[in-house]
Amino acid sequence: MDQYFIIEKFVLITILFAISLLIAMYSTYAERKVAAFLQDRLGPNRAGIFGILQPLADGVKMFMKEEIIPANANKWLFMVGPGLAMLCACIGTAVIPWGQDLNIGGRIVPLQVTDINVGVLYIFGVVSLGVYGVMIGGWASNNKYSLLSAIRAASQNISYEVAMGLSIIALLLVTNTLSLREIVAQQQGWHWNVLYQPLGFIIFMVCSFAETNRAPFDLPECETELIGGYHTEYSSMKLGFYLFAEYINMFVSSTVMATLYFGGYNYPGMVWVAGQVSPNAAALIGTGIFFLKIFTFIFFFMWVRWTIPRFRYDQLMNLGWKGLIPLAIINIIITGIFIAVRNF
Amino acid sequence: MGTSVFYFVATLSIIFSLMVIFSKNPIHSVLYLILTFFTFTVHYVLLNAQFLAVVNFIVYMGAIMVLFLFVLMLLNLNKENEPNKSAMLKILGVIAGGCLALTLVGSLKAVSINSPLVLKSANLGLVKNLGKELFGPFMLPFELSSILLLAAMVGAVLLTKKEEKVNG
Missing domain, CATH: 1.10.287 (Helix Hairpins)
Incomplete structure (x- = not known):
């Protein structure tokens, strides 16, 4: 473990953190612009050209608001909640391979913070931990609507985690590895996993909508029933943290979907491109394409939010337990039979 | 390095598991239990058991403890309405705990430090x-x-x- 290794990882982590925050910031702007576009409005256009400074203005507003902690709230846990939500949102990107290795002055620099050989499970663990921020915050507020919302969030997450895990198992049958680096490397060119696992991808995507509490599954923030949801009692930057964590989660789920099913940094014709330009440039083009895929998914998240109305709670549970889980099990069986026949 | 990390994490595990018992609020107990499981995950990583570590992380911390918290929040247990234990129950508890301690001490004595279990492959x-x-x-x-x-x-x-x- 030399000093360059530490510097390299430190720089990578800092850049990743900055990019996550920047993308989350501009997702709030993009969401309002997309909503405006879909509803035939203009959207934010006052701060800067095309309203490009709107996220900054929103950020300043959040910081300037009065900070209120309810008298009967559990003070420590009230503060831990948003912090935990933010933490769990930020550590998910650590195992994602962002591109092919760079060669900086004869030194091979992998564009991945760490390649643990249980990468897929790590992401799954971080996702399942994310619900604690919501639960602790909702309970510590000492408000019955917050509590109801926290319980909704927990039951929703547990239900959809099952289907998500089952859809990942079918994917792992195809890839034979849990390391995200190897999973991406296998999908060279056009061999994207979505072509082998279309049903698995759809299940995974629906589950990630539920895991990130996005519409049409944003039951924990259902304002018509719950005032505001788990963050009813929150104000100022603590509320900002919750909202921000949601957008970072959206970014992380988009990244995971692009990595697992849509080839990560791979794109058709990458071998030809690699022959034309230097290896570093080729790697960076791959990273650019990866981000393009991520942005497409983020747009898809927003598109769905402004198109499909919210589910009712029993519909949500029925879809999860009676729809997606049997479908995911069937998917595993079909995949297993295919692989058994191919290897026969 | 590995040994000092182990002692640090082991101390944390013991402190957190004691806090599980000593905190009055059941929700705090569960939260300390989650922290205890987290230190166990670190122990598994130190033992080079990555799969066990991450499964412990997902199943215990991510799923089972969420359910615990879920039930406690629904029941809304507070220290005020917790029924007082009678003296009889307390004495029985002390005897049961003492028996457990005796068993632990006995089994620890049987384990000799000189013959540690060596895995066939690390x-x-x-x-x-x-x-x-x-x-x-x-x-x-x-x-x-x-x-x-x-x-x-x-x-x-x-x-x-x-x-x-x-x-x-």
Whole structure:
């Protein structure tokens, strides 16, 4: 473990953190612009050209608001909640391979913070931990609507985690590895996993909508029933943290979907491109394409939010337990039979 | 380095597990239990058992403890309405705890420091090796334990079913 290794990882982590925050910031702007576009409005256009400074203005507003902690709230846990939500949102990107290795002055620099050989499970663990921020915050507020919302969030997450895990198992049958680096490397060119696992991808995507509490599954923030949801009692930057964590989660789920099913940094014709330009440039083009895929998914998240109305709670549970889980099990069986026949 | 990390994390595990017992608020207890499980995950990583570490992380911290927290929040247990334990129960508790301590001390004495258990391969905890072991030599016990879990699951589903009224 030399000093360059530490510097390299430190720089990578800092850049990743900055990019996550920047993308989350501009997702709030993009969401309002997309909503405006879909509803035939203009959207934010006052701060800067095309309203490009709107996220900054929103950020300043959040910081300037009065900070209120309810008298009967559990003070420590009230503060831990948003912090935990933010933490769990930020550590998910650590195992994602962002591109092919760079060669900086004869030194091979992998564009991945760490390649643990249980990468897929790590992401799954971080996702399942994310619900604690919501639960602790909702309970510590000492408000019955917050509590109801926290319980909704927990039951929703547990239900959809099952289907998500089952859809990942079918994917792992195809890839034979849990390391995200190897999973991406296998999908060279056009061999994207979505072509082998279309049903698995759809299940995974629906589950990630539920895991990130996005519409049409944003039951924990259902304002018509719950005032505001788990963050009813929150104000100022603590509320900002919750909202921000949601957008970072959206970014992380988009990244995971692009990595697992849509080839990560791979794109058709990458071998030809690699022959034309230097290896570093080729790697960076791959990273650019990866981000393009991520942005497409983020747009898809927003598109769905402004198109499909919210589910009712029993519909949500029925879809999860009676729809997606049997479908995911069937998917595993079909995949297993295919692989058994191919290897026969 | 490894040993000092172990002692640090082990101290944390002991402190957190004591806090599970000593905190008055049940929710705080569960949160300390989550922290205890987290330190266990670190222990597994130190032992090079990555798969066990991440499964402990997902299953215990991510799923089971969420359910614990969920139930406690629904029940809304507070220290005010907790029934007072009688003196008899307290004495019984002390005796039971003493017996457990005696057993622990006895078993610790039996374990000799001079003959530590050495694994055949240090990489046994990695996913690939663990899978080969579980689905190779330990196939039958592994499948039997999964049937046990299935039976528990079916039982739980059966309990939630309402009893149908018999006419007549």
